[in-house]
Structures are given as structure tokens and as C-alpha cells.
Amino acid sequence: MTFAMPSLRVYRATDDLAREIVARLVRWGLVLLGLAIVALGVLIAPLPGPGGIPVIVVGLMIVLRNSFYARRQFVKFQRAHPKMVFPIRRLLRREPEVLPVFWQQYLRVERLVLPKRARFAVKVRRRFMRRR
Known part of the structure; x- marks a missing residue:
């Protein structure tokens, strides 16, 4: 009775180099x-x-996930302007909170653009929350 020995693949330095080159090319392609x-x-x-x-946000998400330089610049910008970057960070999470981010940004824009008597989003929210 003869048993065949399974062939073990020997990994070489060239295999690691090839993987690294392919990974860099893929990363550059995604950027x-x-x-x-x-x-x-x-x-x-x-x-x-x-x-x-x-569309711009989706493109930035792809760039930030694949570029170390862009990620470093994003962190610097985040430290300088945390309130501006926080919504973007919420959208970059694995399970992004799209509707809460949209609502928060809508309220901020409404506060910037409309006078206090003309703002209606807060009134609608209060009316909706009272019914529950």
C-alpha cells in the first residue's frame, strides 16, 4: 500500500514581492x-x-480607504475642524447613519439660512415626537 505525500508549496520571496506589487497596483487603481x-x-x-x-462623498470614501497620504491629511483636517468633519466620519463607518447625518446637516443649514420665525424643521420634529 502506497500513500502519496501531498505536495507542499514552498513560498518564496518572489511570491511575497508579487503579492505586494499587485496590492499596490490595486490600491493605486482604487485611488x-x-x-x-x-x-x-x-x-x-x-x-x-x-x-x-x-457622488463626491462616495469618491472621497474610496480615496480615504486606500490612500495613506489622504488619510493623514484627513486626520489633520479633523483635528483642526472637528465639527465640520464629524458628519463625514459618521458616513465613513462600516454601517453609516445616513438619515441622522442628513437630518443634522439639514438643521444646521436651516439655522444658518432662515430666521428663527421661519424655521419649520424643529416645529415638525416637536409635533411628531409629541404624538408618540
Whole structure:
């Protein structure tokens, strides 16, 4: 009775080098894809509606996940302006909270743009919360 020995693959330094090169190429490709999506969002932004902003955010998410330099710049910006970056960080999480971020930003814009007597989002929220 003869048993065949399973062949063990010997990993070499060239295999590790090839994996590293492929990983870097993929990372660079994703960064370029993210930058292209950001450029597309900038082109779409002048059109009516909020079409450009979500596209820009998706492109930035791709770039931030794959570029160490962009991530460092983002952290520096976050330390300088934490209130501005917090909503973006909430959207970059694994399970992003899209509706709460949208609502919070809507309230901020309403507070900046409308006088106190013309703001209606807070009144609607209070009316809705009382019914529960």
C-alpha cells in the first residue's frame, strides 16, 4: 500500500514581492477610481438637486480607504475642524447613519439660512415626537 505525500508549496520571496506589487497596483487603481468619481461629482454639482454631493462623498470614501497620504491629511483636517468633519466620519463607518447625518446637516443649514420665525424643521420634529 502506497500513500502519496501531498505536495507542499514552498513560498518564496518572489511570491511575497508579487503579492505586494499587485496590492499596490490595486490600491493605486482604487485611488484613481475615487479621484475620477470625485471629478464626476464636481461636474454634476452645478445641475439642479443634490446629485453632486453624494457622488463626491462616495469618491472621497474610496480615496480615504486606500490612500495613506489622504488619510493623514484627513486626520489633520479633523483635528483642526472637528465639527465640520464629524458628519463625514459618521458616513465613513462600516454601517453609516445616513438619515441622522442628513437630518443634522439639514438643521444646521436651516439655522444658518432662515430666521428663527421661519424655521419649520424643529416645529415638525416637536409635533411628531409629541404624538408618540
